[in-house]
Amino acid sequence: MESKxxxxxxxxxxxxxxxxxxxxxxxxxxxxxxxxxxWLGYIPVAVLxxxxxxxxxxxENKLALSADNPALWAALPALLVAWRTKNLFYxxxxxxxxxxxxxxxxx
Amino acid sequence: xxxxxxxxxxxxxxxxxQNIEIERGSKEKETQPKQKETQSEHKETKxxxxxxxxGLKAAVPIIFGYFPIGMAFGVxxxxxxxxxxxxxxxxxxxxxxxAQFIAVGMLAAGVSVAAIVFTTFLVNxxxxxxxxxxxxxxxxxSPKTLFLLGIGVTDEAFAVDMAEVKNRPRxxxxxxxLHFTAQFFWVFSTVIGAVVGNLVPDPQSFGLHFALPAxxxxxxxxxxxxxxxxxxxxxAGALSIGLVYLLPGKWNIILAAVLxxxxxxxxxxxxxxxxxxx
Numbered sequence: 001m002e003s004k005x006x007x008x009x010x011x012x013x014x015x016x017x018x019x020x021x022x023x024x025x026x027x028x029x030x031x032x033x034x035x036x037x038x039w040l041g042y043i044p045v046a047v048l049x050x051x052x053x054x055x056x057x058x059x060e061n062k063l064a065l066s067a068d069n070p071a072l073w074a075a076l077p078a079l080l081v082a083w084r085t086k087n088l089f090y091x092x093x094x095x096x097x098x099x100x101x102x103x104x105x106x107x
Numbered sequence: 108x109x110x111x112x113x114x115x116x117x118x119x120x121x122x123x124x125q126n127i128e129i130e131r132g133s134k135e136k137e138t139q140p141k142q143k144e145t146q147s148e149h150k151e152t153k154x155x156x157x158x159x160x161x162g163l164k165a166a167v168p169i170i171f172g173y174f175p176i177g178m179a180f181g182v183x184x185x186x187x188x189x190x191x192x193x194x195x196x197x198x199x200x201x202x203x204x205x206a207q208f209i210a211v212g213m214l215a216a217g218v219s220v221a222a223i224v225f226t227t228f229l230v231n232x233x234x235x236x237x238x239x240x241x242x243x244x245x246x247x248x249s250p251k252t253l254f255l256l257g258i259g260v261t262d263e264a265f266a267v268d269m270a271e272v273k274n275r276p277r278x279x280x281x282x283x284x285l286h287f288t289a290q291f292f293w294v295f296s297t298v299i300g301a302v303v304g305n306l307v308p309d310p311q312s313f314g315l316h317f318a319l320p321a322x323x324x325x326x327x328x329x330x331x332x333x334x335x336x337x338x339x340x341x342x343a344g345a346l347s348i349g350l351v352y353l354l355p356g357k358w359n360i361i362l363a364a365v366l367x368x369x370x371x372x373x374x375x376x377x378x379x380x381x382x383x384x385x
Contacts, residue, residue, distance in 0.1 A: 002193070004220060005189065005197075005214075006196075006360060007191050007220055008210065008220045008223060008224065009193070009196055009197050009200055010200070010330060011220060011221075011223075011225045011227075012200075012201045012202050012203075012206065012207075012210060012223070012224055013200040014198070014224075015227050015228035015231065016201050016202070016203050016206065016222055016227060016228075016231045016234070016379070017123060017227075017240070017257065017258055018233075019206045019228070019231060019235040019260065020234045020235075020237075020238050020257045020258060020259075020260040020284070021128075021234075021236050021238070021253070021254050021257030022238070022257075023235050023236075023238035023239040023242060023252045024238040024241060024242050024245060024260065025250055025254065026238075026242070026243075026258040027238070027239050027242025027243065027258065028242040028243065028245040028247075028248060028253060029127075029225035029246075030248050032157060032242075032243055034113075035372065037243060038335075038375060039368050039371070039372045040239055040240040040243070040317040041240070042339060042368035042371035042372065043236045043237065043239070043240045043364060043368050044237075044240065044265070044266060044269050044341060044366065045264075045280050045327065045330045045331060045336045045339055045340050045343070045367075046340075046343040046363070046364040046365075046367035046368050046371070047233045047236060047343075047360065047364040048266065048323055048327040048330060048340075049113065049327055049340035049341070049343035049344045049347070049365050049367075050233075050340070050344065050346065050359065050361075050363035050367070051205070051233070051251050051262065051315035051323050051325060051347075051360055052320060052323040052327055052344065053344030053345070053347045053348050054159045054225035054345070054347055054348055054351060054359065054360075055319065055320035055323065056115075056197035058348065058351060061351060063348065065231065066239045071317065071320065073328045074314075074317055074321075075224060075320070075324060076253075078281055078320075078325075079324055079328070082324050082325045082327075083328050085326065085348055086258060086325075086329055086331075087166050087325070088168035088169065088171065088172045088322065088325040088326070089167075089323035089326075090173060091172075091321055091322070091324055092171065092172045092175060092176075092318055092321045092322050092325065093171075094321070095314070095317050095318070095321025095324065096175060096313070096314035096315070096317050096318055096319065097314060098314075098317075099314035099316070099317035099321075100313065100314040103314075106123065106263075
């Protein structure tokens with residue numbers, strides 16, 4: 001293995017695992033005030049939406065709200081399947097197929 | 108009104124967690140006759156097995172989602188010149204889908220190791236929030252268990268964990284089985300991708316690059332139970348995109364999440380106040 005890649009992997013491991021492990025260890029030991037608890041309750045929706053929106057609406061860091069952005073179109077059937085089935089596998093599968101179809105269609 | 112119900116839900120949840128804690132504590136202190144002890148031990152191992160099986164089952168949709176994403180990563184990494192072993196170790200030791208994609212892209216562009224590691228930190232800083240949100244539900248787990256569980260707090264495992272703890276209390280075995288099954292298949296699928304990497308001329312023609320966004324769609328929809336959450340999701344998405352324009356780097360995700368959760372709490376408080384004054 002190339003030493004640059006090895007150093008990179010170790011560095012990435014530290015900055016990934018520490019932020020995952022430390023809050024879990026600390027916050028499961030202390031009593032958390034209800035206000036903080038309700039703040040944390042909004043985190044799942046907030047983080048996932050913040051991750052998703054740029055994936056669909058940005059192309060090379062620029063807003064791509066036009067009709068020829070295939071990700072926007074492919075998101076629609078994926079959203080529908082996710083909403084109706086709540087099944088991750090079907091959602092990913094339908095999203096990928098829709099992406100192939102729309103990329104082909106819009107090209 | 109809704110806010111009040113929500114608050115009550117939280118209080119109930121807190122009580123529930125405390126009850127579990129009490130149960131655990133009393134189990135340790137109990138001094139029972141020997142026969143009874145072995146009986147309860149037997150019962151516990153049985154339920155332990157059930158928890159592990161349930162954890163494996165809960166991992167199945169994640170595995171199916173990981174496969175195309177992991178394959179896509181392996182293919183991309185192989186095309187950018189990473190060996191199969193490098194892909195294996197990165198997936199095993201970093202275990203962070205989107206950060207791995209970004210890192211391989213930056214590596215190919217000749218960016219320094221320090222810059223890639225810092226970007227990884229920013230991209231994965233959202234897991235601080237996720238771990239913090241899970242913490243209250245993992246009370247009473249040993250530090251070693253928490254360490255092992257923490258390693259596997261990916262977006263996907265977190266979303267499934269959160270959906271589960273809202274339904275019923277689970278033992279550590281459930282989460283350990285879920286997290287490590289997911290990790291195993293993540294590593295497996297990326298290595299498969301790296302092996303077949305050079306056989307796939309154009310990964311885009313298989314829609315592989317849309318596997319991750321589609322996964323996020325599924326995970327997000329799993330979390331949405333009320334109208335307010337739809338509003339907050341739209342707000343977080345808008346903030347995340349707006350912040351891309353305002354700030355360089357990858358600060359947008361964590362900042363958008365922090366702002367949205369804060370606004371969510373403010374809206375909740377404000378609604379409770381306005382409905383109680385009526």
